[in-house]
Amino acid sequence: MAGNLEFIKSASGTSVSSLDVTDCFSADYDVYYISITKIDQSATGTAIRYRFLDSSNTAITSASYDQATLVMKSNTTFSESRGTNATYGFGAVGYGIRDAEDGVGASIYVYNPYDSSSYSFVSAQNSFIVVAGTTLEGYKNIGVLKSAQQCNGIQFLNEAGSFDNITVNVYGVK
Amino acid sequence: MAGSLIKIDEEIVTSAVASVTLTGIDSTYDVYMVRFNNVIGTSGNNNLEVRVTESGTPNTTSNYDFAHKELDATGAFDNRSATNSDHFQVNIQVGNDPLFNEQSNGVMYIFNANNSGEYTFLTYETVFLNPFSGGLYGSQGGGVFTSASTVDGLNIFFSTGNIDNGNFVMYGLSK
Secondary structure, eight states: OOOSEEEEEEEEEEEESEEEETTOOOTTOSEEEEEEEEEEESSTTOEEEEEEEOTTSOBOOSSOEEEEEEEEETTSOOEEEEEEEESSEEEEEEEOOOSTTOOEEEEEEEESTTOTTSOEEEEEEEEEEETTTTEEEEEEEEEEEOOOSOOOEEEEEESSSOEEEEEEEEEEEO | OOOOEEEEEEEEEOSOBSEEEEEOOOTTOSEEEEEEEEEEESSSSEEEEEEEEETTEEOOSSOEEEEEEEEESSSOOEEEEEEEESSEEEEEEEOOOGGGTOOEEEEEEEESTTOTTSOEEEEEEEEEEOTTTOOEEEEEEEEEEOSOOOOOEEEEEESSSOEEEEEEEEEEEOO
């Protein structure tokens, strides 16, 4: 019997400044699940951001992204991150995932991205290691692209530097 | 068969209903998932709430405990919690203006629901816009129905008014 969590595509990159996951959203699904289990950033202490791709698979760079993130660190008190009208989304993946022995597990839900009459919403949770394997962090995150337009995909990019490695899997929740 | 989500029930709301009931929880699966998207209510500044059902009927007893972090893109985060409530409260102050995309979206996982020897546990993550500034809100947390009973579904409703629109789907997580 077929299931209802349907694999759509995987995308990966090596030594890339950003990774575009093109044409992963369609009219077939309202809700998507994205898993990320592998990221190595080339630069220390830099954020991982995302942008939606429009119907031409071009990154949407308008100042239309809001986010709120609970930052949970294993070695210190928790903190809050929030922002409105940014040109990118933040908090869905992690921050400062630098070394090969570190790692990440990111679980991201995307709602209504392909609906041209709806904003695109995100809820996400992740855990990751920073600072050479010594510090566990986890984010609880929400986000929205405040533009009602068809989004065909999603782009992951760095605040600075590049991805030495990145792999992203996208599923449709039928 | 590889692990997967198996669709159990689906309700698509396009005109006002007082609540949505997703049924079909039984002993087939230990864990069920509910996703909802584009949920809009009749009233703004409203709370999205959930009860379990037994034999298809919502349980309205004061056996619901919940706690979650409320994420807010424009202000300090809040802790929301209650014990001995008569419902789970998964969202508060939800907007309802479709012109401003004031919709609710989210995912819930339900554990041990059909096991009459265990409490029923719930985790949830939601994202929505509030009706005041169109601010981005979301909840991430969990709850427990503190009655060891045979739960067979979820009843989802707004604290005031009807559900005007929304897609609600329940899945079983295959073993």
